[in-house]
Amino acid sequence: MTDALKRLTDEGVAIWLDDLSRKRITSGELGEQLDEQHVVGVTTNPTIFQKAISGGDGYEEQLADLAARGVTVEEAVRMITTADVRDACDILRPLYDATDGQDGRVSIEVDPRLAHDTKATVAEAKQLAWLVDRPNAFVKIPATKAGLPAITETIARGISVNVTLIFSLDRYREVMDAYQSGLEKADAKGLDLAAIRSVASFFVSRVDTEIDKRLDERNTHQAKDLKGKAALANARLAYQAYEKVVAADRWQALARRGAHVQRPLWASTGVKDPAYPDTLYVTELVAPNTVNTMPEATLEATDDHGEITGDTVRGTYKQARADLDALAAVGISYDDVVQVLEDEGVEKFATSWNELLSSTEAELRRLAPKEA
Template identity: 60%
Template sequence: MTDRLQALSEAGVSIWLDDLSRELTETGKLASLVVDDHVVGVTSNPTIFASAMKEGERYEGQLDALLASSDQTTVADAIFEVTTTDVRQAAHILRGVWGETLGTDGRVSLEVDPTLAYDTDETIATAKKLWDKVAEPNVFIKIPATREGLPAIAATIADGISVNVTLLFSVDRYREVMDAYAYGLEQAAANGIDLSTIQSVASVFVSRIDSEVDKRLDDIGTSEAVALKGKTAIANSQLAYAAYEEFFSSERWAALEAKGANRQRPLWASTGVKNPEYPDTMYVTELVAPGVVNTMPGSTLAAFKDHGEVRGDTLTGTADEGQKVLTTLAEVGVDYDDVMAVLESEGVEKFESSWADLVRTVQDQLTAARTRRG
């Protein structure tokens, strides 16, 4: 049987799993994915943590212990302890990969409270707190690419903390993210930090773009508009990859690379297909290039393992193709800039809603724990 995931890995794509739970870490499932399915990283978010806690009993012991240590344990305390523990456990499992790849992969991502997405100072403080608590070198702290997030990204990098930039949609914002990364590295170098110890990825969201644009194309309803459905997300990624190649070929970057700096790799996020009419591996097959990351939900990983296709590098040299799609999109009446603004705003709202769900879930778990204590 063809090992499609191995072929994807050999094509230069780092395969990460967009899921994390104590069920995965404590039963050996994550370790098996690393060995059998070439998984070399993990991403998490509040929705993933809330689902894990709702579906499993593996958190009861830790919550009981937290209450035993202090009756004043708050929901925020519990979330902080539970999530950092899950990330630390996963980081231990992936530590071997981290060593084998010289720190490039073997990474586990932990998100800053999304309610801080528009608060630069609190994002910086929380990122440092999470980094210090997990205390593992193979962790990424996730910071959203909002306008307020950009200086937080730079400041966090300047402190020597590795960052996964999340909630990234537009190519223009992606350029600003790369600039913030470089600025952070320049400050880190001035602070005497070894730049080779800092890693970063920029998580460009994919499927959500098609979901928003396709809805607008259906509303327009012309044959030209409908013909564009399912093409915008790939086109946006093609242009993002071209921007990546341009930035990391610049003189500014060459100066940082000479000091040991690592490229901030593009990470394709939200790669589960939301429209059942599209191939379920579309956002993997069409986004292959050396040095990129694709973080997949378990269902997408399983689908690619079963019937995914690797056609080699499908990104390099495709910027003109991507631009043609966006030009045609404008011609039929879709405002790309408005799409990106809506997606970022809705993205923050969705993250905040997920965080609220996590808070409710942990509150219920703490109530149950207090009941067990009598």
């Protein structure tokens, strides 16, 4: 067993687990991962909860109570998911305190069906922050066009945000702008900027999946040479964009008011193509002040055989730009790819949410008190 996870931490990469379930909480497994695998945060999404609750482990008692109360399926899902996030927040609270609020965080996502409704997203973010009621909770808001002003308004209310489903460099720049605008509004209200945190979840593996599929369709040597390069190039250029923003006067003025940077977070880091190393999106995205949220299989693979060789992001920007530019030369539109990925991402989470509602509704019916 190597100590790759410690070396990753020493390089400035915060290791978060992209999974949560009632069983993981109550069995003590989550606590063990904090102690033994340098995990300092947890992310969730509708797909994770759909799998956890549909699996059934540990949820029957709460479902029976909810059925006895006759709550709606929407309320039942929110009571269950916020309970898990609240309990996870309590487990991670010592890390939150030890890092002055930077880590020890647990994320919960707004209803993905609201992704194109700004006002509803803000209302949902407020409700989730109130329901979880923990200072180390992050509310996840997707980086859709409608999500951008929602991010600004939520930050302006002092609620910490994990911005999710970022695929394009232009959208990432808009996300960083939305965060700064929210901080400026919060500052104008007299809120303590030091109490507000944010991460920006830049998705990785799905970029290779979509672009590699298009490269295969072209079936040329030039196209084949580009396979497996786009996702890393995209993420590395995102880090370059982050560096430019935090060096600018606008950010420096906020920093002097106590604001914290919005850390880049590498999401979707599980490798989809078995031809690639299973730690590819961990070992090749090492840079200071970043987060890598890993599915458990990726965490275990990194722990077992990950090779951390230092910073693998800075100094790569010229090649990264060349790799993305080369896509156009073989007829692949970057703009089309990232839009397709955003649309699919929202749709997939909405589908998982609807499946979660359906399976929970079936359980509520099964457990409902029988009439005399």
